[in-house]
Amino acid sequence: MGSHQKGERGGSSNGSGGGAVAVDKGVDFAQYFCTYAFLYHQKEMLSDRVRMDAYFNAIFENKHHFKGKTVLDVGTGSGILAMWSAQAGARKVYAVEATTMSGHAQALVKANNLQDVVEVLEGSMEDVTLPEQVDVIISEWMGYFLLRESMFDSVICARDRWLKPGGVMYPSHARMWMAPIRSGLGDQKKSDYDGSMNDWHAFMEDTKEYYGVDMSVLTKPFSEEQMKYYLQTSLWQNLHPHQVIGTAAIIKEIDCLTATVNDILKVKSDFLSSITLENTRLCGFGGWFDVHFRGSKVNPAQQEIELTTAPSVDNSTHWGQQVFLLHPPVHVSEGDAISVSFTMDRSKENHRLMEVELGCEIKQSSGKQPPPSRNKFYIE
Numbered sequence: 001m002g003s004h005q006k007g008e009r010g011g012s013s014n015g016s017g018g019g020a021v022a023v024d025k026g027v028d029f030a031q032y033f034c035t036y037a038f039l040y041h042q043k044e045m046l047s048d049r050v051r052m053d054a055y056f057n058a059i060f061e062n063k064h065h066f067k068g069k070t071v072l073d074v075g076t077g078s079g080i081l082a083m084w085s086a087q088a089g090a091r092k093v094y095a096v097e098a099t100t101m102s103g104h105a106q107a108l109v110k111a112n113n114l115q116d117v118v119e120v121l122e123g124s125m126e127d128v129t130l131p132e133q134v135d136v137i138i139s140e141w142m143g144y145f146l147l148r149e150s151m152f153d154s155v156i157c158a159r160d161r162w163l164k165p166g167g168v169m170y171p172s173h174a175r176m177w178m179a180p181i182r183s184g185l186g187d188q189k190k191s192d193y194d195g196s197m198n199d200w201h202a203f204m205e206d207t208k209e210y211y212g213v214d215m216s217v218l219t220k221p222f223s224e225e226q227m228k229y230y231l232q233t234s235l236w237q238n239l240h241p242h243q244v245i246g247t248a249a250i251i252k253e254i255d256c257l258t259a260t261v262n263d264i265l266k267v268k269s270d271f272l273s274s275i276t277l278e279n280t281r282l283c284g285f286g287g288w289f290d291v292h293f294r295g296s297k298v299n300p301a302q303q304e305i306e307l308t309t310a311p312s313v314d315n316s317t318h319w320g321q322q323v324f325l326l327h328p329p330v331h332v333s334e335g336d337a338i339s340v341s342f343t344m345d346r347s348k349e350n351h352r353l354m355e356v357e358l359g360c361e362i363k364q365s366s367g368k369q370p371p372p373s374r375n376k377f378y379i380e
């Protein structure tokens with residue numbers, strides 16, 4: 001995992017919430033979970049000030065949800081959210097972690113003298129048995145563009161088994177956003193792709209000349225492979241707000257208290273965006289998410305807290321934004337209307353990765369209509 005990668009989260013087949021996903025545990029662990037066992041990776045999340053401040057404020061400005069209550073922390077990692085819950089007055093906190101990071105969490109709990117309240121349990125949330133139901137479920141389950149990693153499945157499973165009626169979820173709500181953007185990155189990626197194909201042609205000629213084998217039958221699959229890598233893989237970016245060139249749209253809303261796995265298997269949204277900048281280039285779309293800590297209708301928060309990963313100059317997060325680039329970019333101007341059809345599904349090979357189809361039609365205010373485009377992207 002590079003420094004911008006959120007790690008791979010663990011889990012197994014989940015047994016509730018509708019639409020349970022069958023997963024090979026060994027493969028899932030090797031592909032995904034394992035990175036969370038490294039302290040450097042937990043440290044990256046613990047150093048994200050926007051993330052940390054949001055959870056810290058959500059807990060300590062809503063102590064009424066924690067005082068004397070039982071709490072379950074799904075995927076406790078270093079144990080940070082469990083320890084804060086205890087410091088906010090929880091009677092008992094169950095801190096469940098699938099990886100051996102649980103040992104470090106246990107050490108931290110003891111070093112901070114919270115061992116009488118926080119019980120660290122090593123195991124998959126789906127397999128763990130608690131001695132009681134809880135008042136609060138807290139978890140930091142969000143992956144790139146919210147749903148990559150599919151960890152919310154484990155939170156749903158925990159909620160359906162262990163949350164008392166009337167209990168609250170931290171966070172309580174989540175939303176996904178998309179907006180048109182400009183970026184120089186598309187030109188760079190296109191030139192990387194062209195460079196790679198030029199190199200392929202030189203390689204083919206050499207192989208024929210020196211070794212007597214014609215490789216040309218592989219030109220198409222090589223080109224497809226390189227297109228996927230350079231042009232169709234969505235990119236991690238910290239966008240400057242000035243790069244957003246049109247109105248942003250909400251493409252998915254999740255109520256964490258009621259959502260089922262079926263509700264989050266697919267994201268489908270048709271939305272309109274209006275260009276807000278004169279004479280610019282539509283280079284693609286940026287996607288981000290926010291989550292809210294509102295408690296529930298029957299048990300609301302005293303202070304609602306928001307954690308947003310929107311493009312920002314001062315408050316960027318380790319999630320950044322996901323960028324889907326259009327090749328080639330299209331000239332647009334203020335008032336042009338963009339109609340987008342967006343679909344995101346889980347990859348069949350790895351349920352923690354996502355595949356996107358993005359259709360785009362532009363109606364320029366001059367009346368002109370460039371040809372519509374439809375592209376496939378991979379969130380890897």
Ligand SMILES: C[S@@+](CC[C@H](N)C(=O)[O-])C[C@H]1O[C@@H](n2cnc3c(N)ncnc32)[C@H](O)[C@@H]1O
Binds near residue numbers: 009012074080125
């Ligand atoms: C994004 S990290 C958050 C860690 C910590 N709660 C924090 O906020 O710093 C998610 C953690 O959940 C763990 N995890 C993911 N799925 C899990 C599951 N099904 N059961 C137990 N732990 C899980 C991962 O190993 C990882 O340590």
